[in-house]
Amino acid sequence: MGNVKAYILLITSIGKELDVVNDVKKLNGVKDATPVYGEYDVVVEVEAPDLNELNKTINQIRRNSSIIRTVTLISM
Numbered sequence: 001m002g003n004v005k006a007y008i009l010l011i012t013s014i015g016k017e018l019d020v021v022n023d024v025k026k027l028n029g030v031k032d033a034t035p036v037y038g039e040y041d042v043v044v045e046v047e048a049p050d051l052n053e054l055n056k057t058i059n060q061i062r063r064n065s066s067i068i069r070t071v072t073l074i075s076m
Contacts, residue, residue, distance in 0.1 A: 016066035
């Protein structure tokens, strides 16, 4: 099986979108992070060799104190 890919939708503290983008882009497995307008503030693209590694990356992202809520969408 190939890599597991996911999109993580983030709601951040007001004004922290760019800080969060810069922080999560440094994490292993994060392919891209983009601030967006709408219900969510940032979309993060993550790729990992398996679900276990994907979970590690997601947990690292969620440790950021400027992130209020996350929604993870795992690609089929």
